[in-house]
Amino acid sequence: MNANVHIVIMAGGVGSRFWPYSRNSRPKQFIDVMGIGKSLLQMTYERFLSVSNKDNIIVVTNHDYADLVKEQLPELSEDQILCEPKRRNTAPCIAYAAYKIHKKDPKAVMVVTPADHVVLQEERFSRVATVAIDAATDTDKIVTVGIKPTRPETGYGYIQYIEKSEGAVKPVKTFTEKPELELAKTFLESGDFVWNAGIFVWSTETITDAFSAFLPDIADTFEEGSSVYYTADEQDFINRVYPSCQNISIDYGILEKSSNVHVIEGDFDWSDLGTWNSLHEAREKDESENVIDGEVMVFDCKDSIIKSESGRLVVLDNLDGYLVGDFKDVLIVCKKDNEGKFREYVAQVKTEKGEKYL
Amino acid sequence: MNANVHIVIMAGGVGSRFWPYSRNSRPKQFIDVMGIGKSLLQMTYERFLSVSNKDNIIVVTNHDYADLVKEQLPELSEDQILCEPKRRNTAPCIAYAAYKIHKKDPKAVMVVTPADHVVLQEERFSRVATVAIDAATDTDKIVTVGIKPTRPETGYGYIQYIEKSEGAVKPVKTFTEKPELELAKTFLESGDFVWNAGIFVWSTETITDAFSAFLPDIADTFEEGSSVYYTADEQDFINRVYPSCQNISIDYGILEKSSNVHVIEGDFDWSDLGTWNSLHEAREKDESENVIDGEVMVFDCKDSIIKSESGRLVVLDNLDGYLVGDFKDVLIVCKKDNEGKFREYVAQVKTEKGEKYL
Numbered sequence: 001m002n003a004n005v006h007i008v009i010m011a012g013g014v015g016s017r018f019w020p021y022s023r024n025s026r027p028k029q030f031i032d033v034m035g036i037g038k039s040l041l042q043m044t045y046e047r048f049l050s051v052s053n054k055d056n057i058i059v060v061t062n063h064d065y066a067d068l069v070k071e072q073l074p075e076l077s078e079d080q081i082l083c084e085p086k087r088r089n090t091a092p093c094i095a096y097a098a099y100k101i102h103k104k105d106p107k108a109v110m111v112v113t114p115a116d117h118v119v120l121q122e123e124r125f126s127r128v129a130t131v132a133i134d135a136a137t138d139t140d141k142i143v144t145v146g147i148k149p150t151r152p153e154t155g156y157g158y159i160q161y162i163e164k165s166e167g168a169v170k171p172v173k174t175f176t177e178k179p180e181l182e183l184a185k186t187f188l189e190s191g192d193f194v195w196n197a198g199i200f201v202w203s204t205e206t207i208t209d210a211f212s213a214f215l216p217d218i219a220d221t222f223e224e225g226s227s228v229y230y231t232a233d234e235q236d237f238i239n240r241v242y243p244s245c246q247n248i249s250i251d252y253g254i255l256e257k258s259s260n261v262h263v264i265e266g267d268f269d270w271s272d273l274g275t276w277n278s279l280h281e282a283r284e285k286d287e288s289e290n291v292i293d294g295e296v297m298v299f300d301c302k303d304s305i306i307k308s309e310s311g312r313l314v315v316l317d318n319l320d321g322y323l324v325g326d327f328k329d330v331l332i333v334c335k336k337d338n339e340g341k342f343r344e345y346v347a348q349v350k351t352e353k354g355e356k357y358l
Numbered sequence: 359m360n361a362n363v364h365i366v367i368m369a370g371g372v373g374s375r376f377w378p379y380s381r382n383s384r385p386k387q388f389i390d391v392m393g394i395g396k397s398l399l400q401m402t403y404e405r406f407l408s409v410s411n412k413d414n415i416i417v418v419t420n421h422d423y424a425d426l427v428k429e430q431l432p433e434l435s436e437d438q439i440l441c442e443p444k445r446r447n448t449a450p451c452i453a454y455a456a457y458k459i460h461k462k463d464p465k466a467v468m469v470v471t472p473a474d475h476v477v478l479q480e481e482r483f484s485r486v487a488t489v490a491i492d493a494a495t496d497t498d499k500i501v502t503v504g505i506k507p508t509r510p511e512t513g514y515g516y517i518q519y520i521e522k523s524e525g526a527v528k529p530v531k532t533f534t535e536k537p538e539l540e541l542a543k544t545f546l547e548s549g550d551f552v553w554n555a556g557i558f559v560w561s562t563e564t565i566t567d568a569f570s571a572f573l574p575d576i577a578d579t580f581e582e583g584s585s586v587y588y589t590a591d592e593q594d595f596i597n598r599v600y601p602s603c604q605n606i607s608i609d610y611g612i613l614e615k616s617s618n619v620h621v622i623e624g625d626f627d628w629s630d631l632g633t634w635n636s637l638h639e640a641r642e643k644d645e646s647e648n649v650i651d652g653e654v655m656v657f658d659c660k661d662s663i664i665k666s667e668s669g670r671l672v673v674l675d676n677l678d679g680y681l682v683g684d685f686k687d688v689l690i691v692c693k694k695d696n697e698g699k700f701r702e703y704v705a706q707v708k709t710e711k712g713e714k715y716l
Contacts, residue, residue, distance in 0.1 A: 020673075297706060299692070299699070310689070313715050315378075315703050317692035322676075326689055331668070333682065333691055334657070334675035341657070345673050348655060357671050 004107045005052040005133055006204075008097040011041050011069060011115035012062040012084050016346040016358075017275060017339065020330040021307065024358050029116035030068050033279060035293045040273070041115045042072055050126045051111070051133070058082060058101070059115070060093050079230060085239045091253040092218055092245035094200075095211055096238065099222035100229040102204035109137050110207065112200040112250075118282050120269035128266045132201040135169040135262065142210065142255065143169060143201040146194025146263045147270045152184035155274055157196035157251065160187075161263050172261040175251060194265055198272070200250065206260075214257045218245055276323050276336040280305050294326070305336050330357055362465045363410040363491055364562075366455040369399050369427060369473035370420040370442050374704040374716075375633060375697065378688040379665065382716050387474035388426050391637060393651045398631070399473045400430055408484045409469070409491070416440060416459070417473070418451050437588060443597045449611040450576055450603035452558075453569050454596065457580035458587040460562035467495050468565065470558040470608075476640050478627035486624045490559040493527040493620065500568065500613065501527060501559040504552025504621040505628045510542035513632055515554035515609065518545075519621050530619040533609060552623055556630070558608065565612075572615045576603055634681050634694040638663050652684070663694050688715055 014027045022028040029041045038046070041059070048057055054075065060082040061069050069081050082096055094112055101108045111129060119125045132143045146159045157177045161170040175196070179187065187193035202210075211219035221241050228237045246253075255261050271282040280303075283291040290301055294308030299317035308314045308326035316324060323336040334341060349357050372385045380386040387399045396404075399417070406415055412433065418440040419427050427439050440454060452470055459466045469487060477483045490501045504517050515535045519528040533554070537545065545551035560568075569577035579599050586595045604611075613619050629640040638661075641649040648659055652666030657675035666672045666684040674682060681694040692699065707715050 020671075297703070297710070299702070308689075312686075313378075313688045313707065313711065315688070315690045315692070315707070317699060317703070318680075318696070319691065324691065328670075330671045330673070331666075331684055331689065332673045333677065334673070338676070341675060344657070345655070345675070349671065349673070352655070353671065 001051075001053060002109065002133065002137070003053060003056075004105055004109055004137075005056060006101045006105065006108050006110045007048045007052045007057040008094065008101075008110060008112045009041065009044055009048075009057065009059045009115045010090065010093055010112065011059050011065065012087060012093065013114075013116065014062075014087075017342050018273075018279075019342060019346050019349075020325055020327055020332055020357065024355070025064075026068065027065070027116070028273065029114075030065065030072060033273060034118060034283060035291075039072055040118065041069070043118070044113060044115050045073055047119060047122055047125060048111070048113070048129075050122075051129045055080070058097055060084065060097055062087060083235065083238070084242055086243045088242060088245045088247045090250040091211075091215055091248045092222075092242060094207070094250050095215070095218045095222045095245075096225075096242070098204050098207045098211070099226060102208055103226050103229045106205065108204040109133050110202060110204050112198075114198045114272070117197065117270065117272050120282070122268075124268040125266065128264060128268065129199075129201070131168055132199075132264050135264070136201045136203055136206070139203070140206045140209070140260055141169070141202070142206060142258055142261045144172070144255065144261060144263045145197045145199035145201075145266050147197050147266050149188050149193065149195050152181055152188045153195065154178060154181050154184050156272070158184070158187050158193045159196050159263050160190075160193050163192040169262045169264045172255075172263050175256045177251070194263060195270075196251070197266060197270055199266075200255075207254075210254050210258055215246065215248070215253045218248075218253075221245060275339045276305055276342075277339070280336060359409075359411060360467065360491065360495070361411060361414075362463055362467055362495075363414060364459045364463065364466050364468045365406045365410045365415040366452065366459075366468055366470045367399070367402055367406075367415065367417045367473045368448065368451055368470065369417050369423065370445060370451065371472075371474065372420075372445075375700050376631075376637075377700060377704050377707075378683055378685055378690055378715065382713070383422075384426065385423070385474070386631065387472075388423065388430060391631060392476060392641060393649075397430055398476065399427070401476070402471060402473050403431055405477060405480055405483060406469070406471070406487075408480075409487045413438070416455055418442065418455055420445060441593065441596070442600055444601045446600060446603045446605045448608040449569075449573055449606045450580075450600060452565070452608050453573070453576045453580045453603075454583075454600070456562050456565045456569070457584060458592075460566055461584050461587045464563065466562040467491050468560060468562050470556075472556045472630070475555065475628065475630050478640070480626075482626040483624065486622055486626065487557075487559070489526055490557075490622050493622070494559045494561055494564070496561070498564045498567070498618055499527070499560070500564060500616055500619045502530070502613065502619060502621045503555045503557035503559075503624050505555050505624050507546050507551065507553050510539055510546045511553065512536060512539050512542050514630070516542070516545050516551045517554050517621050518548075518551050521550040527620045527622045530613075530621050533614045535609070552621060553628075554609070555624060555628055557624075558613075564618075568612045568616055573604065573606070573611045576611075579603060633697045634663055634700075635697070638694060 063083045160174040288302040291305045296314040301319040304322045306324045310326045325332040421441045518532040646660040649663045654672040659677040662680045664682045668684045683690040
């Protein structure tokens with residue numbers, strides 16, 4: 001195992017698409033959405049134990065979730081949990097981690113990963129990550145991981161690579177964020193597009209250089225921090241400078257601008273679990289295609305997601321394609337594939353009830 | 359108001375068709391199924407205040423529900439609550455009330471009514487009851503109340519009357535319990551059939567004579583009790599003799615055998631609330647034909663019954679013709695018109711969980 005490999009798990013996000021499963025106080029990455037007794041964060045952490053020394057795994061999270069991270073990953077030291085005082089998208093988050101790691105290990109190769117995705121074939125994942133790490137070691141390559149698309153998904157970003165290039169790690173031609181359906185269909189047919197899995201590999205030297213080139217203000221800020229990283233003053237420094245950082249994604253701020261971006265195709269099953277339907281797809285199902293968590297009496301139900309954690313007796317009949325979420329303070333029954341509606345539910349709950357249930 | 363009029367409200371029943379709304383510990387008659395802040399028992403009691411002196415209203419119930427009756431009708435004296443130690447169908451229940459009333463008031467006219475039906479036009483009901491009482495006073499007529507059928511309902515009993523007879527109170531020709539659909543359709547078309555509302559009017563002299571003629575064992579039992587009614591020994595006597603009474607309905611034991619049965623057609627809206635569909639029909643609905651009790655956020659739902667008493671936030675979308683029952687210990691979501699299924703649910707709950715949720 002390469003001692004210079006460092007993993008940065010981004011676990012600061014919050015979203016409404018999985019409400020009421022996911023709440024502001026406990027977003028998706030902290031939940032056992034797969035029903036296996038581990039949160040997505042815990043699964044992500046474990047996935048990287050075959051790739052990196054465990055002391056080199058860092059979690060960046062929002063200040064509000066620091067205790068949740070400590071609770072779910074008690075093996076992490078204080079220095080392995082980075083707290084954002086405010087959400088500023090992925091570029092500042094990655095810069096903070098990159099400059100901090102670079103101070104300790106100037107030869108570091110760094111893997112950035114979301115905390116709330118799911119990978120079903122861990123061994124394949126490990127092989128792909130190793131190839132990406134090798135490709136980024138002692139080079140100035142920015143390596144992304146792409147997933148072979150299986151449907152014209154309009155919720156993902158697409159990466160087009162230069163097809164005729166040799167080897168597993170191919171130069172990237174274009175990035176396209178959330179295309180319209182027609183365009184997504186064209187991408188799917190053309191064969192040289194992959195989904196952007198949000199996993200990035202680079203040396204800290206490469207990425208800090210890229211920050212200097214494309215996001216110089218952010219570079220200056222976290223470069224300046226080098227004197228306080230791993231000291232008692234670090235958090236105060238971050239609390240002071242972080243909120244005024246530019247709110248920008250790494251994709252938009254660096255990847256789309258850099259000429260040195262490469263992609264390796266992941267051959268593992270992957271999902272960003274961005275919708276109830278994608279959760280349904282990723283989960284094991286019973287013979288009627290139901291995903292069931294909790295003690296539930298199911299009569300004539302199919303193709304549904306049923307989650308009960310209220311401890312009540314739940315009796316369901318005649319549901320096809322539904323989500324039934326039976327939580328301690330909220331009950332939801334709705335079609336699981338009506339993704340746009342969840343925003344509406346959350347908006348109306350906020351209007352009528354305030355923050356209480358969010 | 360005729361001081362000899364006595365009302366007997368039968369409130370001892372228990373059923374599974376309304377589970378989990380109705381439970382063994384609190385059957386339908388004790389529940390506010392209409393969502394107006396009163397139980398069906400309370401509504402029944404109030405309905406008869408225009409017909410009878412309130413001291414002449416008796417409630418017969420099962421021993422287990424005596425406290426519920428006292429709680430819901432605190433104005434009743436001890437002598438107005440009759441406790442069956444065991445369920446023996448309607449004939450023993452009516453005999454007990456009849457012989458007891460007859461001891462105090464040999465000129466009594468007695469109205470028997472279920473506790474768990476709903477009547478929507480109380481004034482019309484009151485007029486019909488008064489005509490029936492007049493018809494039964496100083497005669498040997500057994501008077502039943504019939505409801506003009508509006509559909510070929512197979513769950514009700516039908517009463518055929520002699521059409522060409524004069525007056526509102528007509529002699530009865532036949533009784534038919536729960537006919538097949540084809541037969542029910544014929545009844546509906548023929549015009550001389552009405553639904554049996556389970557409301558009976560007679561003098562106590564008439565009905566005690568009928569018990570002597572058709573159910574002599576029951577007659578002997580409750581005749582024997584005349585020495586103890588209204589004494590401290592009454593309940594002991596009842597506890598001793600009641601369980602060995604014949605388990606038989608008044609319809610089968612007396613009405614179908616007597617030649618003196620009459621029927622008056624009730625022109626009021628009535629429902630036995632025997633199914634979720636009939637509850638839906640009897641209740642006020644919103645513009646989407648939903649019946650909603652409790653705080654519920656409804657998006658695209660119609661023709662559904664939604665009852666929430668768990669205190670949780672309930673969000674429902676895309677339900678058509680469903681029952682959503684959100685109770686403290688049970689959640690049920692199913693089609694409201696699939697009546698046969700409720701027996702199945704209850705049976706399976708019993709098998710898997712025992713009596714706890716019944």
